[in-house]
Amino acid sequence: QVHQTSTASSSTAPVPTPAPVAAASTLDTAPQPRLVSDYLGIRPITADEATMPKKPADSLAHSFTFIVNNLTETKILQQVKLARPLVKDESRSWIAHFLVYQRVATQPNFHDVILNFVLTIADPILSAEVLRFTYIMSRELLLTNDVITKSTQRSKLKNLGKWLGKMTLHRNKPVLHRDMDLKRLLYGAYESGRLIAAIPFVTKVLDGAQHSRVFRPPNPWTMAHLSALREIYELKDLKMFLQFEVEHLCRNLSIKLTSIPLADGLRHFVSAFDGLFQFLWSNQANRIDDVD
Numbered sequence: 055q056v057h058q059t060s061t062a063s064s065s066t067a068p069v070p071t072p073a074p075v076a077a078a079s080t081l082d083t084a085p086q087p088r089l090v091s092d093y094l095g096i097r098p099i100t101a102d103e104a105t106m107p108k109k110p111a112d113s114l115a116h117s118f119t120f121i122v123n124n125l126t127e128t129k130i131l132q133q134v135k136l137a138r139p140l141v142k143d144e145s146r147s148w149i150a151h152f153l154v155y156q157r158v159a160t161q162p163n164f165h166d167v168i169l170n171f172v173l174t175i176a177d178p179i180l181s182a183e184v185l186r187f188t189y190i191m192s193r194e195l196l197l198t199n200d201v202i203t204k205s206t207q208r209s210k211l212k213n214l215g216k217w218l219g220k221m222t223l224h225r226n227k228p229v230l231h232r233d234m235d236l237k238r239l240l241y242g243a244y245e246s247g248r249l250i251a252a253i254p255f256v257t258k259v260l261d262g263a264q265h266s267r268v269f270r271p272p273n274p275w276t277m278a279h280l281s282a283l284r285e286i287y288e289l290k291d292l293k294m295f296l297q298f299e300v301e302h303l304c305r306n307l308s309i310k311l312t313s314i315p316l317a318d319g320l321r322h323f324v325s326a327f328d329g330l331f332q333f334l335w336s337n338q339a340n341r342i343d344d345v346d
Contacts (some may be wrong), residue, residue: 076227093246095238096193103190107147114140118149122157127167133173141177150183154191158217159210165217170321188218189233192255196239201251208251215255219262226268228275229259237282238317244286245323253296257283257303263307280309281317288316 091098109115118140121133141149157168165339174186195201197213231235236256243252262278263269269276269303286292287300304311 070236074201088199090246090248091191094196094242094248094252095235096196097193098203099190099197105152108144109148110142110145114145115144115148118145118152122153122168122171125167125171127170130167130170130174134171137171138175138177141175141180146177146180146183150180154187154214154217158167158188159191159213160215162216165213165220169217169220181278185221188214188221192218192234196248196251196255202248208254210257211251212254215258216261219259221262223259223262223266223269226266228269237279240282240286241319241323244320244325249286249292249296253283253286257299261303261306271307276307278317279312280304280307280314282319284314285317285320287311289320 089098118137121140121345125133140344153168153172157164170183192211193212195207195214198207200207217230236259239252240249240256243249256279260276260283263271263273263276263346271277271280283300283303287297301311303313
């Protein structure tokens, strides 16, 4: 209906015929493909996060690298005394990035030494930066297709999961939902064909709870994630090496897999093996190299 005013002139004026509405383009109405970050429930990498921290003076960088290269369990206090003067406002981010990307991701047997080294330096901002870069690199790897097809990338992600568990659960600190929703990550990986990367990562994070006063089972947060893992474990097509990751976690946490309540979350998600994803996944799977 067209609103008409009470004046005579307006009441007698012809009502203009509305212009025909153009049919919406098929491209405009077609649903947009979801991003991998949407499936996994993690934030995309921002431009700031993708930018490597500014390197400090060469003398400082070389000195810190030398300290880390000579770091051992018996020399932590000695190396900390040398490292503390190098931890400055202009160098913290670079140091944290160097430790995570150059050491943590590739040297899992060195994790305990690095963690003790960082904690003994006792610089809260440095510790926070190390944790921040741990999340950033984990997200970077989870969002790449290389993590599906390259075992080297999955190994790095698995190492980061182990490190994240040591920095958080092992020290009775939570993995905050705003930083990474591990249960959503599992279900999103089921939907997007990334279980090959997500299960080892999540199990290594949860492995940090084995010596925790707070997060050992029957902690409700831990049990919720174990329930989701058991639900995925029961999938008939799940690879045996992924089942082994879940079994190994249960042994470390001293809990029987069959005693874990079975979650009911998968019914809300569509498997990556259904529909179009069957074609996409088959192309990716044909390029998967050696499994860890």
